[in-house]
Amino acid sequence: MKRFVKVIRILSATTSIALGISLGATSTYAAQQTSAKLKGDFGPPQGQPIHAVLTSPPNVPPPIHRKYPAKVIVDLEVIEKEMAISEGVKYMFWTFGGTVPGSFIRVRQGDTVEFHLKNNPNNKMPHNIDLHGVTGPGGGAASSFTAPGHESQFTFKALNEGVYVYHCATAPVGMHIGNGMYGLILVEPPEGMKRVDHEYYVMQGDFYTTGKYREKGLQPFDMDKAIDEKPTYVLFNGAEGSLTGDKALTAKTDETIRLFVGNGGPNLVSSFHVIGAIFDKVRYEGGSHSQENVQTTLIPSGGVVTVEFQTKVPGSYVLVDHSIFRAFNKGALAILKVDGPQKKDIYSGKELDSVYLGDRAQPNLASVTKATQAAASGTLTLQDQINAGRELFAGTCSVCHQSNGAGLPGVFPPLAQSDFLNSDLHRAVGIPLRGLTGKVTVNGNEFNSVMPPMTQLNDDEIANILTYVLNSFGNKGGQIGASEVKTERAKGVSAPTEAN
Ligand SMILES: [Cu+2]
Numbered sequence: 001m002k003r004f005v006k007v008i009r010i011l012s013a014t015t016s017i018a019l020g021i022s023l024g025a026t027s028t029y030a031a032q033q034t035s036a037k038l039k040g041d042f043g044p045p046q047g048q049p050i051h052a053v054l055t056s057p058p059n060v061p062p063p064i065h066r067k068y069p070a071k072v073i074v075d076l077e078v079i080e081k082e083m084a085i086s087e088g089v090k091y092m093f094w095t096f097g098g099t100v101p102g103s104f105i106r107v108r109q110g111d112t113v114e115f116h117l118k119n120n121p122n123n124k125m126p127h128n129i130d131l132h133g134v135t136g137p138g139g140g141a142a143s144s145f146t147a148p149g150h151e152s153q154f155t156f157k158a159l160n161e162g163v164y165v166y167h168c169a170t171a172p173v174g175m176h177i178g179n180g181m182y183g184l185i186l187v188e189p190p191e192g193m194k195r196v197d198h199e200y201y202v203m204q205g206d207f208y209t210t211g212k213y214r215e216k217g218l219q220p221f222d223m224d225k226a227i228d229e230k231p232t233y234v235l236f237n238g239a240e241g242s243l244t245g246d247k248a249l250t251a252k253t254d255e256t257i258r259l260f261v262g263n264g265g266p267n268l269v270s271s272f273h274v275i276g277a278i279f280d281k282v283r284y285e286g287g288s289h290s291q292e293n294v295q296t297t298l299i300p301s302g303g304v305v306t307v308e309f310q311t312k313v314p315g316s317y318v319l320v321d322h323s324i325f326r327a328f329n330k331g332a333l334a335i336l337k338v339d340g341p342q343k344k345d346i347y348s349g350k351e352l353d354s355v356y357l358g359d360r361a362q363p364n365l366a367s368v369t370k371a372t373q374a375a376a377s378g379t380l381t382l383q384d385q386i387n388a389g390r391e392l393f394a395g396t397c398s399v400c401h402q403s404n405g406a407g408l409p410g411v412f413p414p415l416a417q418s419d420f421l422n423s424d425l426h427r428a429v430g431i432p433l434r435g436l437t438g439k440v441t442v443n444g445n446e447f448n449s450v451m452p453p454m455t456q457l458n459d460d461e462i463a464n465i466l467t468y469v470l471n472s473f474g475n476k477g478g479q480i481g482a483s484e485v486k487t488e489r490a491k492g493v494s495a496p497t498e499a500n
Pocket residue numbers: 094126127128168169170176181
């Protein structure tokens with residue numbers, strides 16, 4: 001009998017590679033076998049059918065305390081919808097349940113899961129679902145192929161405990177996954193899992209847009225970049241900033257944390273790391289074996305890990321893909337904020353600061369959004385510009401010029417009461433656009449260094465930052481409009497501004 005289980009597993013593994021291909025014959029065969037004594041089969045479902053509690057990331061449904069196998073009904077709807085992938089950047093996501101990653105599903109080993117997949121009538125594409133926690137061909141893919149405005153149903157017994165990825169497996173599969181169609185299903189062991197203070201749901205994914213990183217507007221999917229495996233964004237929970245600022249994960253000191261961290265891919269393998277924490281325990285690949293005292297763990301595309309650790313020292317802990325350009329230049333960064341009394345005996349002090357995190361550490365960009373909207377509707381005020389400029393400055397310019405604009409002697413010139421800046425406001429417009437090189441004298445001190453062009457900023461953002469700078473730090477005031485930046489940009493941005 002054991003050998004038979006193996007055969008089914010191999011079949012299911014190979015068929016989920018040949019995604020979408022129906023092997024109907026084996027699925028009835030597998031269904032008949034569940035009445036025999038298989039691992040994880042605790043007999044027929046008991047009690048009333050239960051509707052599964054589904055949660056949006058980063059939330060995880062509550063632990064199951066049930067002591068018997070039940071029939072669990074899962075209702076999941078596919079919704080294609082436009083959402084922000086980064087500040088000012090929209091993307092047409094395809095979702096399970098309206099979020100990326102999709103709704104978190106939690107069942108108990110031995111449960112009989114009646115799965116309902118609905119495809120919203122406003123959607124344009126057919127979709128299906130392959131759950132890696134299913135023993136059966138395609139993980140449900142062939143049985144769940146659903147056109148817009150339709151609903152499919154199939155049933156499976158959750159034989160293996162563990163945490164599993166689910167994803168859409170409709171051709172072109174890479175595109176469906178690349179648009180955000182993945183999530184996690186947890187199959188709890190019958191005795192349940194060890195109690196922890198917080199469980200969170202985080203899932204990495206790589207995204208491919210025709211525009212470059214942070215290029216504004218609605219960005220279409222780029223098939224060539226996807227095939228070349230050159231993502232524009234690498235993200236936790238489907239958007240840059242989805243887990244930072246006031247959306248950061250939270251805990252108190254001396255609490256235990258369990259993170260279910262999935263990787264939807266479609267292409268990249270994640271080197272998952274939490275800066276400043278050591279995982280006490282990792283269930284790698286979502287399997288039953290665990291490893292202790294781990295710094296960085298690999299999460300395959302289409303795989304999951306469960307990591308557990310304790311928050312001993314207060315501060316901000318940064319979740320990254322330690323393939324580190326992805327974290328700081330493609331968005332793969334999230335924050336766990338731990339509050340509580342200092343523990344100087346364990347760690348002396350000085351938290352991670354803004355130089356390390358750059359603009360990813362900002363509380364939020366609400367005032368930037370407000371200014372963008374006001375500019376579009378023609379109601380932009382000086383104060384709107386200053387407010388937006390303050391937040392953008394904190395993330396972009398303060399790294400070098402310091403948050404009080406004082407600069408660093410001999411290295412970064414001051415923007416505070418800068419005679420160079422105040423003597424020619426229009427020259428200043430070219431500086432963030434093209435950068436600045438060569439000798440520059442500010443308030444009698446000479447600097448001879450390089451400021452790189454701030455290519456990630458659009459015209460509105462540069463106008464707002466400069467307006468903020470001119471109205472702060474004892475400078476003489478003034479206002480720069482986006483149209484002026486636009487005119488300056490049109491002159492070309494390739495050669496850096498010469499300081500003299
Ligand atoms: Cu799909």
